[in-house]
Amino acid sequence: MARIDQFGEDSLGQGRQVRTEPIQQRSAARLSGLLDAAAAVVDEVGFDRITTAMVAERAGASIGTVYRYYPDRVAVLEGLRERAVQRFRQRVAENLQTAKPDTWWEAVDCGITAFVDLYRDEPGFRILHFADRERAQSSTPDQLDSGFFAHQIAGILSQEFGLAGGPDLVFHLEVAVEMADSLLSRAFTWNSQGDERFISECRRIMHDYLVGYYGPAAG
Amino acid sequence: MARIDQFGEDSLGQGRQVRTEPIQQRSAARLSGLLDAAAAVVDEVGFDRITTAMVAERAGASIGTVYRYYPDRVAVLEGLRERAVQRFRQRVAENLQTAKPDTWWEAVDCGITAFVDLYRDEPGFRILHFADRERAQSSTPDQLDSGFFAHQIAGILSQEFGLAGGPDLVFHLEVAVEMADSLLSRAFTWNSQGDERFISECRRIMHDYLVGYYGPAAG
DNA sequence: GCTGACGGAACGGAACTCGATCATGGCTGG
DNA sequence: CCAGCCATGATCGAGTTCCGTTCCGTCAGC
Structure with missing residues (x-):
């Protein structure tokens, strides 16, 4: 399962949005504290009412400290989003280790479960769905968009479960990721525990869609 | 086709976000000019970098005029979004009149085509995809969310094409609307004309999903 | 001339900067 | 080996700038 392990690692390298890499011990804690604060504030007041002052106060830091690490308000949200992606x-990597799936479908299902669990437990996780289209307008595709996910998943499914790799697989997985993201986000829009109807419908749709191209998930 | 006509009408009543109903002739033009300006600015600088000053300047109006019609910055975006929904x-109503579909699938396909066409031609149309989740966090469901769409479409499909109505139909259509919205938005994220692969895959998925519940689209 | 429409200076608050100050931990000399 | 020194990273928060919003004086339609 070499490939699966790799999936869980931090291959993002902290991204471009951090102004100063933390050198000393305490500042690493500061940085994650800032993101924790941002996550809490996002859940409380929402995505566009968040202020840098709120984040600073919640983290027990000053305004200046926020700007030491992030160039602007939006970058804080992006940092939060990046951490959410990493988590x-x-x-997913943990779930795969635990479940030891025998079929590609079980592996995909692990991904859906991981997404649902994080939506329930991880403060600010809803940021994942939001940020991404807005960024897309101005910048180029990067490691946080659905296409990157699709590549990663394609690697696992073809190497571990023998699905035919190539651009078609990547495309179908990107379509699947987009659909799953929207349906699961919808499940949590009016219901903090997730509307079970949308969640199970999402699983069924993902299954049927991929089976249509790759056949029943044999071992 | 009584129901189809109704779908195209303005049953939204201009919404709550307009401060002052235009009384004089010129001010109606002002209002739509403000929205045109907002649409242009959204396409240029993006959704969250838009400023009221930009909108005013682009519309050849002053700041005060913007606030005469809209209570705040967000309301301008909501107004833009509402106009996009109306259009x-x-x-859709026009397409249905022209195409005179014989089957429910052709009717659904009209909706997809309308969405794609507007994405291509209507400035600021991408706002449709954005605003809706953010509002959802704080307010209650309203006429602009996917559930309302689903209700409208369910009415047409059951009355005009004899699909079994009821909450299941509404639910399936809401799922379909969510998926179509995300896939079509993705089609236009990196390609201003819309990535044809995502568009046609969207049509296929919608078709297969609904056929799975309601059988082949007979006349 | 009355009432609605408009302009833009002024206000308040939030984003962001910057130089003073504090803390850390590697280094050095005993 | 370690005590204390000091270069440099980290923090703070008052100040600045920019932007959303108000408000009232002026202009235009009916």
């Missing part, structure tokens, strides 16, 4: 990938 | 519904 999602880590969770 | 979408109008376009």
Whole structure:
């Protein structure tokens, strides 16, 4: 399962949005504290009412400290989003280790479960769905968009479960990721525990869609 | 086709976000000019970098005029979004009049085509995808969310094409609307004309999903 | 001329900067 | 080996700038 382990690792390298890499011990804690604060504030007041002052106060830091690490308000949200992505990938890797899936479908299902669990437990996780289209307008595709996910998943499914790799697989997985993201986000829009109807419908749709191209998930 | 006509009408009543109903002739033009300006600015600088000053300047109006019609910055975006929704519904109604579909699938396909066409031609149409989740966090469901769409479409499909109505139909259509919205938005994220692969895959998925519940689209 | 429409200076608050100050931990000399 | 020194990273928060919003004086339609 070499490939699966790799999926969980931090291959993002902290991204471009951090102004100063933390050198001393305490500042690493500061940085994650800032993100924890941002996550809490996002859940409380919402995505566009968040202020840098709120984040600073919640983290027990000053305004200046926020700007030491992030160039602007939006970058804080992006940092939060990046951490959420990392935690999602880590969770998927853990689930795969635990469940030891025999079929590609079980592996995909692990991904859906990880997403649902994080939506329930991880403060600010809803940021994942939001940020991404807005960024897309101005910048170029990067490691946080659905296409990157699709590549990663394609690697696992073809190497570990023998699905035919190539651009078609990546495309179908990107379509699947987009659909799953929207349906699961919808499940949590009016219901903090997730509307079970949308969640199970999402699983069924993902299954049927992929089976249509790759056949029943044999071992 | 009584129901189809109704779908295209303005049953939204201009919404709550307009401060002052235009009384004089010129001010109606002002109002739509403000929205045109907002649409242009959204396409240029993006959704969260838009400023009231930009909108005013682009519209050849002053700041005060913007606030005469809209209570705040967000309301301008909501107004833009509402107009986009109205135009979408109008376009769907036109397409239905023209195409005179014989089957429910052809009717659904009209909706997809309308959405794609507007994404291509209508400035600021991408706002449709954005605003809706953010509002959801704080307020209650309203006429602009996917559930309301689903209700409208369910009415047409059951009355005009004899699909079994009821909450299941509404639910399936809401799922379909969510998926279509995300896939079509993705089609236009990196490609201003819309990535044809995502568009046609969207049509296929919608078709297969609904056929799975309601059988082949007979006349 | 009355009432609605408009302009833009002024206000308040939030984003962001910057130089003073504090803390850390590697280094050095005993 | 370690005590204390000091270069440099980290923090703070008052100040600045920019932007959303108000408000009232002026202009235009009916």
